[in-house]
Amino acid sequence: MRIVVLAGGIGGARFLRGLKQAAPEADITVIGNTGDDIHLFGLKVCPDLDTVMYTLGGGINEEQGWGRTDESFRVKEELAAYGVGPGWFGLGDRDFATHIVRTQMLAAGYPLSAVTEALCNRWNPGIRLLPMTDDRVETHVAVELDGERKAIHFQEYWVKLRASVPAEAVVPVGAEQAKPAPGVLEAIAAADVILFPPSNPVVSIGTILAVPGIREAIAEAGVPVIGLSPIVGGAPVRGMADKVLAAVGVEATAAAVAAHYGSGLLDGWLVDTVDEEAVAVVEAAGIRCRAVPLLMVDTDTAAEMAHRALELAGEVRA
Amino acid sequence: MRIVVLAGGIGGARFLRGLKQAAPEADITVIGNTGDDIHLFGLKVCPDLDTVMYTLGGGINEEQGWGRTDESFRVKEELAAYGVGPGWFGLGDRDFATHIVRTQMLAAGYPLSAVTEALCNRWNPGIRLLPMTDDRVETHVAVELDGERKAIHFQEYWVKLRASVPAEAVVPVGAEQAKPAPGVLEAIAAADVILFPPSNPVVSIGTILAVPGIREAIAEAGVPVIGLSPIVGGAPVRGMADKVLAAVGVEATAAAVAAHYGSGLLDGWLVDTVDEEAVAVVEAAGIRCRAVPLLMVDTDTAAEMAHRALELAGEVRA
Numbered sequence: 001m002r003i004v005v006l007a008g009g010i011g012g013a014r015f016l017r018g019l020k021q022a023a024p025e026a027d028i029t030v031i032g033n034t035g036d037d038i039h040l041f042g043l044k045v046c047p048d049l050d051t052v053m054y055t056l057g058g059g060i061n062e063e064q065g066w067g068r069t070d071e072s073f074r075v076k077e078e079l080a081a082y083g084v085g086p087g088w089f090g091l092g093d094r095d096f097a098t099h100i101v102r103t104q105m106l107a108a109g110y111p112l113s114a115v116t117e118a119l120c121n122r123w124n125p126g127i128r129l130l131p132m133t134d135d136r137v138e139t140h141v142a143v144e145l146d147g148e149r150k151a152i153h154f155q156e157y158w159v160k161l162r163a164s165v166p167a168e169a170v171v172p173v174g175a176e177q178a179k180p181a182p183g184v185l186e187a188i189a190a191a192d193v194i195l196f197p198p199s200n201p202v203v204s205i206g207t208i209l210a211v212p213g214i215r216e217a218i219a220e221a222g223v224p225v226i227g228l229s230p231i232v233g234g235a236p237v238r239g240m241a242d243k244v245l246a247a248v249g250v251e252a253t254a255a256a257v258a259a260h261y262g263s264g265l266l267d268g269w270l271v272d273t274v275d276e277e278a279v280a281v282v283e284a285a286g287i288r289c290r291a292v293p294l295l296m297v298d299t300d301t302a303a304e305m306a307h308r309a310l311e312l313a314g315e316v317r318a
Numbered sequence: 319m320r321i322v323v324l325a326g327g328i329g330g331a332r333f334l335r336g337l338k339q340a341a342p343e344a345d346i347t348v349i350g351n352t353g354d355d356i357h358l359f360g361l362k363v364c365p366d367l368d369t370v371m372y373t374l375g376g377g378i379n380e381e382q383g384w385g386r387t388d389e390s391f392r393v394k395e396e397l398a399a400y401g402v403g404p405g406w407f408g409l410g411d412r413d414f415a416t417h418i419v420r421t422q423m424l425a426a427g428y429p430l431s432a433v434t435e436a437l438c439n440r441w442n443p444g445i446r447l448l449p450m451t452d453d454r455v456e457t458h459v460a461v462e463l464d465g466e467r468k469a470i471h472f473q474e475y476w477v478k479l480r481a482s483v484p485a486e487a488v489v490p491v492g493a494e495q496a497k498p499a500p501g502v503l504e505a506i507a508a509a510d511v512i513l514f515p516p517s518n519p520v521v522s523i524g525t526i527l528a529v530p531g532i533r534e535a536i537a538e539a540g541v542p543v544i545g546l547s548p549i550v551g552g553a554p555v556r557g558m559a560d561k562v563l564a565a566v567g568v569e570a571t572a573a574a575v576a577a578h579y580g581s582g583l584l585d586g587w588l589v590d591t592v593d594e595e596a597v598a599v600v601e602a603a604g605i606r607c608r609a610v611p612l613l614m615v616d617t618d619t620a621a622e623m624a625h626r627a628l629e630l631a632g633e634v635r636a
Contacts, residue, residue: 042422074390078415082440084422093411097396104360104402122400 018302326522336620
């Protein structure tokens with residue numbers, strides 16, 4: 001079975017770990033979000049790709065869900081001693097090495113997809129990880145700060161400001177001109193099932209879908225497209241998805257997110273058991289829906305979620 | 319008193335610490351060797367400039383003479399885990415930060431001299447540190463390896479091979495086209511005395527002198543030019559200066575190194591007390607010479623050496 005998964009960071013990575021357990025024989029291609037990529041200290045940092053790579057490769061800091069396990073911060077401390085910031089982005093020493101290798105390869109002319117493959121050669125994540133695009137896309141968030149309306153980098157909004165001010169708009173700058181990375185459209189066309197994990201529908205999966213050609217390829221693939229709600233009981237399971245949902249005029253409910261993707265894209269949708277009442281609403285919109293436990297407390301629960309998603313795909317196919 | 323010092327790495331840095339103690343009121347400009355600069359992991363590394371900066375700024379690893387005190391090597395370990403080398407160059411985590419800041423500033427368009435000034439703003443070395451040039455100069459060493467004659471980077475010869483094969487030639491690639499960095503010629507022209515510390519006469523001071531204009535400016539400055547022998551009793555005090563002296567056809571003796579600089583450049587030369595017999599030879603060549611203790615075991619002995627060099631400058635001037 002060939003499975004294509006659109007993934008953001010922590011939620012996507014943890015779901016993927018469950019999926020690998022639920023479908024150990026499957027051939028899994030992950031299309032990773034690169035809209036939250038950022039240049040820091042002259043280095044190219046790809047937080048979502050790295051979170052997937054570290055999580056599936058056994059190098060993740062399990063507690064925080066991002067960054068390396070057993071991490072130290074000596075480089076960052078020294079940069080601060082030079083007065084060089086930003087200090088709000090937590091780059092650890094071990095993590096720095098990843099960005100140094102990536103930046104060096106990019107400077108040598110390799111596209112991000114080739115660099116990602118090279119990095120994965122070390123981590124053996126057990127899936128094929130493709131960036132959504134080799135082109136530069138940067139998600140910016142329009143906010144009002146100190147009485148002034150300005151667009152800031154998503155990481156500044158998310159990590160520095162902790163989404164503490166309303167997001168007035170979310171713009172994946174560069175997406176319109178971006179092309180899907182080599183292999184992305186081919187993987188979608190060859191897929192038996194396409195999954196949207198409980199990643200952020202706006203700044204993770206939404207950004208991937210903003211690359212021209214990807215949404216269309218998924219809609220036309222002719223295979224079940226199954227999503228899992230990142231909203232449980234009217235609030236994000238983790239993160240601050242509600243903050244950016246508001247920016248695109250979508251309510252923070254499991255049913256509203258399904259409607260946001262739409263029946264043109266989604267064939268099936270899983271909501272949490274606490275959102276049982278959403279099932280009828282979603283089905284009325286033409287999307288098959290089931291209520292199952294959606295809290296990923298460990299790999300087993302993530303595997304059970306993946307199992308239920310694949311089960312729903314089977315139902316759709318039948 | 320305005321003092322200009324041409325400096326390589328460890329020897330130059332330790333001498334400078336002594337000079338600062340011997341002449342606390344002096345205005346000291348250091349022209350640093352950049353021929354041993356190397357690009358590693360996409361980062362610009364300037365070993366000699368950093369050794370001077372760290373030593374005078376209190377950040378040096380005292381025992382080894384280069385690199386940062388209280389250093390760790392986590393980034394390097396991770397790079398090795400990615401299969402990215404070289405492993406033979408000991409870049410520590412704290413040191414990495416310096417190279418990251420430097421590389422970022424260079425990429426932003428600042429010349430090396432401006433970058434060096436910015437880095438020194440943190441370290442307050444108490445001297446003005448100028449790279450010999452803002453242009454790229456790389457010292458290459460011609461060697462025979464596995465039956466093949468090839469030119470390798472000086473660091474590969476020095477650090478990886480530990481100078482274990484004969485150096486057939488030493489070439490400061492790019493020096494001929496290089497221009498002295500802003501301030502270099504002006505500092506030389508304004509100097510009251512010019513010092514050559516016991517740095518390597520070929521790959522440190524020799525490289526600085528290879529930048530067109532610097533040797534001429536020193537020769538024409540009309541002020542005492544005093545050097546200290548890096549060779550004591552027929553062997554380098556530290557390092558492997560004899561290996562590269564052979565490549566330029568110079569014997570590893572205190573007198574031969576003085577003759578290599580020549581009376582057109584040098585006015586005075588200090589040899590160690592064990593090389594007393596060299597004094598007459600050097601003076602016969604038209605260079606005033608004194609035998610004094612030249613082993614820098616601590617800052618006090620380095621200060622005494624600096625004091626004797628300034629004393630000899632006074633004699634020359636009178």
